[in-house]
Amino acid sequence: MNPIIKLKNLKYSYKKEKNILDISDFTVNEGEKIFLYGPSGCGKTTLLSILAGIIPAKEGSLKIFGTEFIGAKNSLKDSIRGSQMGYIFQMFNLIPYLNVLDNILLPCKLNFKRREDMDKKSLIIKCKEISKALNIDNILTKKANEISVGQQQRVAAARALLGSPKLIIADEPTSSLDSDARELFLENLFSQCEAQKTTLIFVSHDKSLMKFFPRHIALPDINRAKL
Ligand SMILES: Nc1ncnc2c1ncn2[C@@H]1O[C@H](COP(=O)(O)OP(=O)(O)OP(=O)(O)O)[C@@H](O)[C@H]1O
Numbered sequence: 001m002n003p004i005i006k007l008k009n010l011k012y013s014y015k016k017e018k019n020i021l022d023i024s025d026f027t028v029n030e031g032e033k034i035f036l037y038g039p040s041g042c043g044k045t046t047l048l049s050i051l052a053g054i055i056p057a058k059e060g061s062l063k064i065f066g067t068e069f070i071g072a073k074n075s076l077k078d079s080i081r082g083s084q085m086g087y088i089f090q091m092f093n094l095i096p097y098l099n100v101l102d103n104i105l106l107p108c109k110l111n112f113k114r115r116e117d118m119d120k121k122s123l124i125i126k127c128k129e130i131s132k133a134l135n136i137d138n139i140l141t142k143k144a145n146e147i148s149v150g151q152q153q154r155v156a157a158a159r160a161l162l163g164s165p166k167l168i169i170a171d172e173p174t175s176s177l178d179s180d181a182r183e184l185f186l187e188n189l190f191s192q193c194e195a196q197k198t199t200l201i202f203v204s205h206d207k208s209l210m211k212f213f214p215r216h217i218a219l220p221d222i223n224r225a226k227l
Contacts, residue, residue: 002030003063004167004199005051010060010070011225012050019225020046021057026222030166033190033200035210038219042227044203045090047219048169051201052087053077065166083113086160086198088170092152094159096145100136101127103144104158114163123162130158134188149176157189164196171203179208186212 005028012021020043028034038044049055050062053069056077062069065084069077081087086107094103104127108115115123131137134154139147144155153173160168170189174182186209193200202213210216 003027004030004032004065006061006063007051008061010050010057010062012046012055012057012059014046020227021050021223022225023047023060023222024224026217028199028201030199031197032215033193033213034202035213035216036201036203036219037205037207037210037216038223040205042219043223043225044219045171048087048171048201048203052085052169053081079111079113082107082111083163084166086163086165086168088153088156088160088168088173090171090175092156094144094152094155097143099141099143100131100147100151100155101140103155104131104140104162107159108163111163114165118163127158127162130161130192133192134158134185150178150181153177154185154188157185157192161189161192161196161198165198167199167201168193169201172205173202174204174206174209182206182209183212 007023007026010021010023011019013019036044050057057070060070064080067080105123108123128137131140134157136151136154136158139151153176157173174185177185
């Protein structure tokens with residue numbers, strides 16, 4: 001088993017006096033699909049942001065793809081996130097005035113390592129393939145602020161998948177979809193992840209999606225911080 005994430009004795013607090021996270025041990029191996037859940041406010045988004053190197057934890061050890069993130073420079077974490085991770089944010093974070101195609105291409109345009117060896121033409125072909133699988137190939141020329149919320153979620157997923165990142169972190173990516181669309185979204189995301197051998201950490205309040213995931217983690221079970 002090849003660990004993608006190895007976390008030991010990680011503590012994090014927004015305010016000095018109270019830990020939000022205190023996790024002794026958590027490992028994610030290559031290719032795993034993890035359903036992470038827990039009540040509102042238990043620290044799920046905080047944990048995802050630490051794993052992505054967006055917020056810095058100072059105590060403990062967090063190895064992402066073998067690189068220690070605790071104490072690492074932002075530039076190193078940014079480079080690893082940009083080249084090897086796809087992040088689907090709760091609020092999608094699409095650029096409203098760019099069209100769908102340019103939104104999907106953005107991380108690969110910003111980070112040459114994420115493009116692998118693909119030139120612009122092959123990148124667009126790959127983008128169209130992923131868009132077709134996620135059923136958004138008919139809206140590629142529309143502006144992001146002119147599409148439905150369900151379509152925005154799928155555009156955010158396509159953006160996270162393009163460039164074959166090793167790890168996808170998805171924070172409530174299906175919250176705006178109805179139950180049929182949720183299952184379809186998940187099927188599409190899984191088949192894309194399998195095709196690209198991507199590891200997936202998926203946060204959701206919707207426990208009906210749990211059955212699709214081989215591994216489930218209730219954050220309060222691994223978090224010793226009392227909230
Ligand atoms: N920027 C911040 N500054 C201070 N406290 C914060 C900040 N962000 C989150 N918190 C607090 O940290 C705790 C964990 O928040 P977090 O957003 O990680 O929870 P969550 O499990 O993702 O919640 P939800 O399911 O509602 O999205 C909460 O008590 C929250 O109020």
